[in-house]
């Protein structure tokens with residue numbers, strides 16, 4: 195593949211920037227076009243969990259991708275941090291999944307059954323054992339599943355590091371620049387329309403997160419991605435009451451490297467409304483304080499909300515668009531875009547550089563055809 199082959203990436207979130215980082219590293223000419231600021235979408239809001247077991251409801255293709263991506267993150271992070279000069283604050287803190295009822299215990303023990311053979315050290319703790327490892331847990335906890343090898347990072351820093359790393363490798367990052375449409379000729383996408391004029395490329399990668407569904411019309415196809423709002427907040431509680439992620443249902447508390455504790459989340463169908471609400475934040479606080487009562491003493495530091503890009507089965511949509519050449523999708527990462535960014539960047543790069551179609555096949559748009 196000639197090194198002047200130009201790839202245009204629509205969207206400067208974690209997915210677009212990871213694709214750019216990999217492609218620029220393979221010697222391609224890359225332009226990321228972001229209508230706001232890099233990381234200004236869901237990626238800058240995310241809690242930053244790199245948690246392949248905890249983000250996967252059952253074994254299957256998602257688990258395979260998640261485990262591969264986690265391993266790739268750990269392999270790439272030292273180099274990325276050196277190239278970009280940005281510390282992404284990765285902490286292998288472990289995760290404690292709490293049980294409050296016999297139903298919770300059954301659900302967690304069922305997870306443990308398929309997770310144990312993976313060699314990630316998961317183990318069941320009684321309520322006393324759980325309190326030995328996390329003394330600040332609420333009184334009502336009846337037991338817990340400990341997953342010691344999962345962790346988290348600062349997602350805003352990860353996106354900036356990927357963008358900076360891609361730029362150091364020669365990629366152009368256009369911010370405050372909206373893609374208004376696609377250029378095409380005889381079934382091949384040949385570039386994008388920008389406010390300043392046309393930009394031509396051999397490939398266009400659509401990595402526009404929750405907005406991807408709006409752009410299927412450019413190609414006359416349905417790209418089934420819609421926004422699901424997630425709210426989140428950070429508190430400063432001194433001293434920090436927990437040392438690992440504490441999680442129950444939709445609610446989690448993350449002890450961050452800067453001493454804050456991030457509390458999440460909600461999962462709401464709210465269209466493209468991406469602001470936090472009093473009701474959403476009040477619900478998170480009520481549930482989080484039940485898990486770890488000491489956080490109630492913390493100062494409110496920041497609230498955010500973001501739009502997760504959701505596909506009908508909650509899994510990413512990766513690869514070609516049937517009937518078109520020159521365009522690839524990298525969308526629909528829902529709750530796991532930070533986790534899956536490493537493997538997504540690699541697989542899209544391998545497709546463009548080596549024509550490696552096989553790894554993308556299970557994630558293709560055509561799985562929704564029937």
Ligand SMILES: Cc1cc2nc3c(=O)[nH]c(=O)nc-3n(C[C@H](O)[C@H](O)[C@H](O)COP(=O)(O)OP(=O)(O)OC[C@H]3O[C@@H](n4cnc5c(N)ncnc54)[C@H](O)[C@@H]3O)c2cc1C
Pocket residue numbers: 204205206207208209210227228229230231232233234235236237238239240241242243244371372373374401402403404405423424425426458459499500501502503524525526527528529530531532533534
């Ligand atoms: C509260 C919350 C917590 C989360 N926690 C985690 C977590 O712990 N771990 C995890 O793995 N995932 C987590 N996620 C999910 C994760 O944030 C997403 O899956 C991921 O950020 C999606 O990345 P993306 O690059 O596809 O989308 P985005 O980050 O939204 O980026 C898409 C970009 O495309 C740009 N764009 C759109 N249209 C255009 C256009 N026409 N022209 C130019 N640019 C355009 C947007 O401005 C945006 O910046 C969380 C999400 C939320 C909301």
